Amino acid sequence: MSTFKDLGLSEHILETLSANGFEKPTPIQAQAIPLVLKGNDLIGLAQTGTGKTAAFGLPMIEKLVAESRRPDPRNIRALVLAPTRELVNQIAANLKLFVKKSPIKVGVVVGGVSINKQTEQLARGVDILVATPGRLLDLVARKAVTLTQGRYLVLDEADQMLDLGFIHDLRKISKLVPKNRQTLLFSATMPKQIAELAGEYLTNPVKVEVTPPGKAADKVEQYVHFVPGKDLKTQILKKSLTDNPDGLSLIFSRTKHGAEKLMKHLDHVGFKAASIHGNKSQGQRERALKAFRDGEIRVLVATDVAARGIDIPGVTHVYNYDLPEVPDAYVHRIGRTARAGRDGIAIAFCAPDEIRLLRDIEKLMGINIAVASGEAPADQARPAKGRGGRGNN
Incomplete structure (x- = not known):
């Protein structure tokens, strides 16, 4: 070395x-x-x-x-x-x-x-x-x-x-x-x-x-929950956050409106949460990031564009509440965890209308993401292939 x-x-x-x-x-x-x-x-x-x-x-x-x-x-x-x-x-x-x-x-x-x-x-x-x-x-x-x-x-x-x-x-x-x-x-x-x-x-x-495009960090465990709709996404998300009270969790939403709505709900039910997206002022975004970095809030809901500059080594969990339209963005998102030699967990939620997005991500990364719960619709079953959650099986 x-x-x-x-x-x-x-x-x-x-x-x-x-x-x-x-x-x-x-x-x-x-x-x-x-x-x-x-x-x-x-x-x-x-x-x-x-x-x-x-x-x-x-x-x-x-x-x-x-x-x-x-x-x-x-x-x-x-x-x-x-x-x-x-x-x-x-x-x-x-x-x-x-x-x-x-x-x-x-x-x-x-x-x-x-x-x-x-x-x-x-x-x-x-x-x-x-x-x-x-x-x-x-x-x-x-x-x-x-x-x-x-x-x-x-x-x-x-x-x-x-x-x-x-x-x-x-x-x-x-x-x-x-x-x-x-x-x-x-x-x-x-x-x-x-x-x-x-x-x-x-x-x-x-x-x-140094990292071929599409290859996630080796230390990121990846899982997907197949869900019928947003209600179950939110339910599973809250349970996971409750089960990991000491975690530092970054949640990705596809839209600014969706990010704000989800943050307000999580905050309302008792999670220390904040959001960053394009409708927030520079000062608001910086305060939210500082609070997240310092551990004053444990949950940060973000859109892709707002989150691109986040470099916080302590992030333990990345949640893809909405799957991204561009598969490369998924690799970026989960790269927010397992930084500086640490381990990390990436959890994705996949509704029926997001199956195509999930398949594009798996194709890019050359893996099958481990299924944590639920089942993909039968007509969208995966091709036969080894399944793993470590990100490069």
């Missing part, structure tokens, strides 16, 4: 990592860091929770420090784009940890908060700007920031940025950053659109892959 020292990082970075409890590089870090230090463009295929921020952040900080210069006012030296406010905040928090005792300044630009404060922050120039695409373009239009000194462009969770319709924003932004830059693209999945995006933005990229 390689160490951070083996990867070519400086003593200052090594001391910072050691002081913050980083002992050994994760697989994506071990592969990506030397390549980024060499100046390669990179495609990194990895789920969230695998240590991607350090994989691109550490070598980028190393190079920025070595260049020993400051950005001009209203300019940047490196740009990291991510799809949601939660994810931007998560990335920025990690980067700020890594730049301690260095001159590197990290800035954050997201929607839903004061644009004037962000303009003031950018007036002095920042070394690394972490941003959502929409708010960044708003600030560019106001001439609050220019990207002409950007030498590094990172696209994180690129598949989710495409899902959220950011492709046109990404095209605009890429034209504002100099062509002679180093571009790093990270994605949990590699659909055709991502390959096309990489072809447009990257030059002779090296591809590193």
Whole structure:
């Protein structure tokens, strides 16, 4: 197993990592860091929770420090784009940890908060700007920031940025950053659109892959309950939550309305619950996440988009109250548990109109998810195949 020292990082970075409890590089870090230090463009295929921020952040900080210069006012030296406010905040928090005792300044630009404060922050120039695409373009239009000194462009969770319709924003932004830059693209999945995006933005990229798309964490036990409708979903969910009072449970709903309704019901019957979705303000989402992270609430109901930035190692259970329309999203959801070497349990509920979605998930992952209760309709029976709940049987 390689160490951070083996990867070519400086003593200052090594001391910072050691002081913050980083002992050994994760697989994506071990592969990506030397390549980024060499100046390669990179495609990194990895789920969230695998240590991607350090994989691109550490070598980028190393190079920025070595260049020993400051950005001009209203300019940047490196740009990291991510799809949601939660994810931007998560990335920025990690980067700020890594730049301690260095001159590197990290800035954050997201929607839903004061644009004037962000303009003031950018007036002095920042070394690394972490941003959502929409708010960044708003600030560019106001001439609050220019990207002409950007030498590094990172696209994180690129598949989710495409899902959220950011492709046109990404095209605009890429034209504002100099062509002679180093571009790093990270994605949990590699659909055709991502390959096309990489072809447009990257030059002779090296591809590193640590978890093949569709493969869930080995330590996630997966189960499915076949149910006739939502009433039984809610009933089984409440029993499971009651049976695991010390658990930290993340529940996925397909819609904002559904997430809010389910959270209110759970809260009403005595569970400490909160919700995060697109109708919540930035402040509400951050308070809910903090309460969940701190264990003040034990149940968080979320939609896919709102949950993409969640990085909470203590999640013990992930519930797919509604199965996702896109099978890759299921892999992302269950990746919220079994983080940092822990075990985790993923429980799905499958109503009759969701059978097709379940089959698509099983096909993607190459498994049959273990049946916890109920039976699939006879005409939707699975093809004969070994059945297992460990996620990669």
